[in-house]
Amino acid sequence: MKTLGLLLVGLLAISGSFGVDKNNFKSCDQSGFCKRLRAFKPEKSHYIVDFENVMIQDNLLFADVNAVDLESESKTVLFRYVLKISALVDSTFRVEMEEVNPLYPRFATMLALKDTPIADQLKQVSKKDGQLVVANSKGLKVVITADPLKIEFLDKEGEVAVVLNEQSQMLVEPLVQRAKKEEGGDTVEVEEEGQWGENFKSHHDSKPRGNEAISLDVSFPDADQVYGIPEHTDGLALSTTTSGEPYRLYNLDVFEYELDSRMAIYGSIPVLYAHGSKRTVGVFWHNSAETWVDVVNYADGTVVSSLVNLVTGGHKRRVTSRFMSESGLLDTFVMLGDTPADVFRQYTRLTGAAPLPPKFSLAYHQCRWNYVDEADVRGVDENFDLHDIPADVLWLDIEYTDRKKYFTWDAQKFPHPSEMVANLTAKGRKLVVIIDPHIKREAGYFVHEDATDRGYYVKDKDGKDYEGWCWPGSSSYLDFLNPAVSKYYSERFRFENFPGTSKDVHIWNDMNEPSVFNGPEITMPKDCRHYREHEDGAEGLHTFWEHRHIHNEYGLFQIRATHQGMLDRSDGKYRPFILTRSAFSGTQRYAAVWTGDNAAEWGFLAASVPMCLSLALAGLSFCGSDVGGFFKYPEPELMTRWYQAGAYQPFFRAHSHIETKRREPWLYEPATTALLRDANRRRYALLDFWYTLFYEHARDGLPVMRPLWQEYPKEQPTYTIDDTYLLGNQLLVRPVVSAGVSSVQVYLPGAESGTVWYDVDSYQPHKANGYFSQEVNIAKIPVYQRGGTIVPRKERVRRSSALMAHDPYTLVVALDANNTAQGTIYIDDGETYEYKKNKFIYAKITYTSEEIAYSFINEKASFPTKSWVERIVIAGIKTPPKAARLQQAGASVALQMTLHKGNDVLVVRKPGAAMAQPWTISFTY
Known part of the structure; x- marks a missing residue:
């Protein structure tokens, strides 16, 4: 590729070889x-x-x-x-x-x-x-x-x-x-290393x-x-x-x-x-x-x-x-x-808590550095359909641009971006493109010309435009601390300023630490100067902030401006999706995050769990890792286990390095492709569950992905467990993160309170009693639903989440020791801010031995969903009812039920209850 030489120069500037070079970073x-x-x-x-x-x-x-x-x-x-x-x-x-x-x-x-x-x-x-x-x-x-x-x-x-x-x-x-001193008849400043440099x-x-x-x-x-x-x-x-x-x-x-x-x-x-x-x-x-x-x-x-x-x-x-x-x-x-x-x-x-994200962003994302042209994008898109694998988003890395100039397209490789986007959106899919903070210093490039003419770049210690080295070569960096710069940058996202984009094109802000290949520790020098609002007549140090003061916030300034630009481009109608690599306190208000440039190794798969848990505790619930690993090539077993783990992490994206072998799911042997398909379909079946968790996070600020000790704070063995986690308080996930294992140790908390956990595949109950050995084959993902909860599912998985919007629900009721359960569900249009005008459903589902009741938590809100209840699965039922009857909107209908005695599961078949209105199913014995 024409950029490969520059790429290798950049990589060598960073590392010198494969593996981290600690000499580049301070102790x-x-x-x-x-x-x-x-x-x-x-x-x-x-x-x-x-x-x-x-x-x-x-x-x-x-x-x-x-x-x-x-x-x-x-x-x-x-x-x-x-x-x-x-x-x-x-x-x-x-x-x-x-x-x-x-x-x-x-x-x-x-x-x-x-x-x-x-x-x-x-x-x-x-x-x-x-x-x-x-x-x-x-x-x-x-x-x-x-x-x-x-x-x-x-x-x-x-x-x-x-x-x-x-x-x-x-x-x-x-x-x-x-301090100053006399030297040769002149007064000079004392150069004291350590104090002044x-x-x-x-x-x-x-x-x-x-x-x-x-x-x-x-x-x-x-x-x-x-x-x-x-x-x-x-x-x-x-x-x-x-x-x-x-x-x-x-x-x-x-x-x-x-x-x-x-x-x-x-x-x-x-x-x-x-x-x-x-x-x-x-x-x-x-x-x-x-x-x-x-x-x-x-x-x-x-x-x-x-x-x-x-x-x-x-x-x-x-x-x-x-x-x-x-x-x-x-x-x-x-x-x-x-x-x-x-x-x-x-x-x-x-x-701040993360705002409610657009629903598609919780589905599966497919990325690579880089899908090389429009034909490549079309082929990847069509292969998802050909192999019956759901996907919501395709991503483009830096090579889509005109020679690393952001807000442009490569005219040879991507001559028809609007048509390319329209082909995706016709199937309910979206596109994400990358916009990094470095700006190529090239005459005639409009962003560089504007930034130079208007003084929009970060300055060096002498007050001149700072020049560093990044993917485009010689680059400068927008000074987002200046409100005028942030406003200018935000305006670049308007559809008329970024031709080829639409409401279905979203943004990836990468390299925003900021990364500077030839800078100290691969970043910007600390004595660079940033905008500082000051009174007229201010001089010297009162006229600017140094980069040392704001470094960890720099990426946050960028994503805030990106977020504002994406809001403004649609006059505040549609919710943006942004992914950032740099993160600081407050990042969650604007963007999701991933764990960066990992490798296709078992250790990185295992590390993704504590890394995302730690970020979730720090406010950033919307976290995931590059599924499969960014560097190297994952063999089938590792790839399978990574898809299975990723399907139960908040941000679910496969991504890989430009020099790695292609590894879209269908490029593996059919048996592995089938396993990857199954992992994706598991994710899509639970999308409404994920969406409800994120809505509740936006309401109350609690992590979506939780350590066990959050829900079981007095259970001391949980304090150091970080290979197992909870999604809300409903599901417990223990990914398989080691090669060749036939069983894993799973810790089930809640023994003191008599908690029961149900295997989501078999509905087999397990009484909480600390660790137990779970047998696993290559298809098994150890996931358990807590007794006393109700989880919504959609079993009719389609090519994208948008096409499932009005599909029917299966409600999985896992009973506790008191023969009760409850859950919640959130429904809206998935992409706009109309929910702020009470155009949504936030409902509670409760189960007792007498009835299942579906009622609105916010009775002032409503949404015209066409979804209905296709099936209710009740696990752990000891005394099954003889009859069930649905009451909704004044009508009463007798329902059919099937009892599976081997695992104490009762299935209420096709109750047909509409989710747009409250309903009750009553039982008689």
Whole structure:
């Protein structure tokens, strides 16, 4: 291909060879602030609160804090700070601290919060013996110790749940003027390496503001495990870091990233959860700069934890953590949730839940770098139909463009994009095309010309347009912090500005860490300059933000502008679908995410589960991995198992590298193709179940994909299980992620409450009792439905989800020990915002031994669906009824039933109940 030479140059620039080259990425010792702060371990904090000047107004406490010289007898004040503690709704508190009259304002993270947090009341409870106690409207207390500064947050039982600065590692590096000296009759600035600049490999970071790092230690008494701070490739439960590298949060394009690593990769979401049998709590570190996080779990048996156990008598469970960021404000949210669900809701209340996605986006996606031309796209599309495999979306990678110029088409390979799109949409299918943030520097390219003329590019340290190297070659990067740039970029998505697109063409924002092949750590230099709104007459450092301040938010700025452009192109009528690689807090409000450039290896398949679970806990439920692996070629068994796993993960897309052997499902031998078909069809049968889960996520902010401990918080064996997960609270999934196995160990939680789990294939009941051995052949996907739930299915799988919109439902009722069950279902048009005008159905289905009732949760809403109930499967029935009768819209109809005695399953055949209206099926015995 004509781009292959450039491609290979780019790949070599990143890696030098296959596999991650760690030399391209910093360790903590090579990151100046991390090395500096990690060594900062004073015996006593040098921060002291002045209780004489405390002020409390509504929900906000203000207090003066002095940083003192602990070596002087008089404790000389070195720097002055202001501490703010605010009470927010949902038992959340916010802690902020910054300098009094700083040399210049510190950067405040811009986009993570959905809205201004909602205030609660804060009142003083007591002030004595060097401690000030305040409480919110629920009576949750915060204890502030003056000397040295320590902040304790108490749970509803009055026990300490979270402690800030217990280990005296809070630090806000003071902003200082650069020293000057006389040299040769001139006054010159002092070049102090580390304070005003540092090097990594051949790159120099000028650090014009000097050191401005912040640090805070956070302790979690009674915690067994901590989770969160994605994106990393190790387990869901975070490990102690004292004997190695801290977890790093810095969005990077890591070519062929490695497994079981704390290295930074594409996403950085600084939220941490601590869980134990007593409670779940969370901390959100509101900062978009490079961040490192240390973790110590005292149960791990490390040297440090052993010493602490010796001090505490060895009887206290505890986890401590420490956040260290290069710049920004010390701004921390403490979430005293009580239960896991409480804390997850608190976080999404701050940063937002994912909005209801278009329904097609929950179906199957087929991608490759690259489908080479229109004939290739047509052939792939037709082969899905020929082989009776459902698919909703075909994707185009960078080669569809005119020589890597975004918002254009290759005139030779894709001369008729509108016709190509129309051929797909005639079958209910969609197209996704890629738009990366780098812009090719080519004369005559309209985006480059406009950006150059209008000053829309990110600037280098000298104020000139920054030039880096990416897929097009010499490239510059749009500065989305400038509202005018974001508006310009959004307007490129209008149909008249992007010919060939329609409402059925959606967007993939890749490489948006941002990736810069010749930059430090394959990204943008930290001393590049971004737009900053400032008053007229401002000079120097007051006129721009550095890239170091906003790095982890850069991709979020891009996808926000993409989202706005896709809304505007249809005047706000249709829901956009966007996929992003870069992720930060708040990303979920605009886009789905995937786990990046994985490989066709069993380890990457296994890692996809904890990686997506971790992202889901951090607000990003819409997650998946490249099915089959991006690099290398998956042999039939691996491909089969990956399709089976992907069918039960929120984002379900097959994708592969340009140099890999083609591996569309029909290119395998017929037996494997049949298994891949079966996995896809399983996904489509559950699409309405998925759609309901995402609607409920948009309502309440809870993860769609959940760790077992979310629903079983006191069941300690679940705390470290990350090969098994729940979809909602209805389905338990244990993917097969190892080669050649004939059985897998499956943990079924809920023994104490007598929970029963039903195999979705056989309806065989399994009483929860911890682990059991599940036999698996190559066709078996271990999935279980919880007793007490009802799951909607559509068994008439068609070529795309749009063609199934009005098809009939099968309702699978799994009975609990009380012979009851309940479920929900959500129905709308699948693509517009008409649901916000009450054009939808959100219904509850309940089962008792007397009846099955279908009723609307929101009685003001309605939708003219033509769907009806084709079948009701009731699993676990011990005493079957003799007769059943449907009542709907004043009519009463006798129904037929079939009993399968071997597995206690009763099937109500063709009840014919319309889903557009409430109905009841009554039983007699």
